[in-house]
Amino acid sequence: MAESISVSAQDGHQLSAWHAMPKRKPKGGIIFLQAIYGLTTHLGDVCDWYSQAGYAAIAPATYDRTERGKVFGYDASGAAEGMAFRENLKEQTVLLDVTACQKKLSEQSKHIAIAGFCTGGTWAWISASKLEFDAAVIFYGSDVHDHLNLHPKCPTLFHYGDDDHVVPLNRVDQIRTNYPKEEFHIYAGAGHAFYNPEQANHHADAAQLAHQRSINFLDRHFV
Secondary structure (H helix, E strand, C coil), rough: CEEEEEECCCCCCCCCEEECCCCCCCEEEEEECCCCCECCCCHHHHHHHHHHEEEEEEEEHHHCCCCCCCCCCCCHHHHHHHHHHHHHCCHHHHHHHHHHHHHHHHCCCCCCEEECCCHHHHHHHHHHCCCCCCCCEEECCCCCHHHHCCCCCCCEEEEECCCCCCCCCHHHHHHHHHCCEEEEECCCCCCCCCCCCCCCCCHHHHHHHHHHHHHHHHHHHHH
């Protein structure tokens, strides 16, 4: 089971995070950045799933700098509140929090990946372009199309659904055209947040396939 830990950033900020370790020596480490809803229990589950596949996993509470323990519900009001609250996130401090998690995982493995969901997918994209990682996995990054001036320093895997109301296919095509060397997968009948079983748009088949593809991607670049 993932455990809640505290991580120290370089500027002295203490942030909470989910953390899970595999039973054997990790094949690598992976950081998961939260969607607009905050550090929900789903992120703890995600850390568990990847630890079961042999990876040390950590998911930081990037909202902690504004309000500790801030989590929103998956209903319409929670989505609206989360969209507004995410505006508190700033690149400098997000990267400080990511770097703190990267340092924590470096105690357990020399290979580390960055990943994220929705807004977290966009921050993972920014992190992969600004910091040094071995791989990146972007789950329906909601604003990647607004950051096409960036270039990841590592191999990057993108997952998008073809029925995503947040990132329609024309925007996905724009991203894919701009980065032809990166790996893209489009899931038929899947909407935004299809990976999360706690959300209405969950698509079990697409989620399972995206999960396995992500593990295979990490294994190719880490093992």
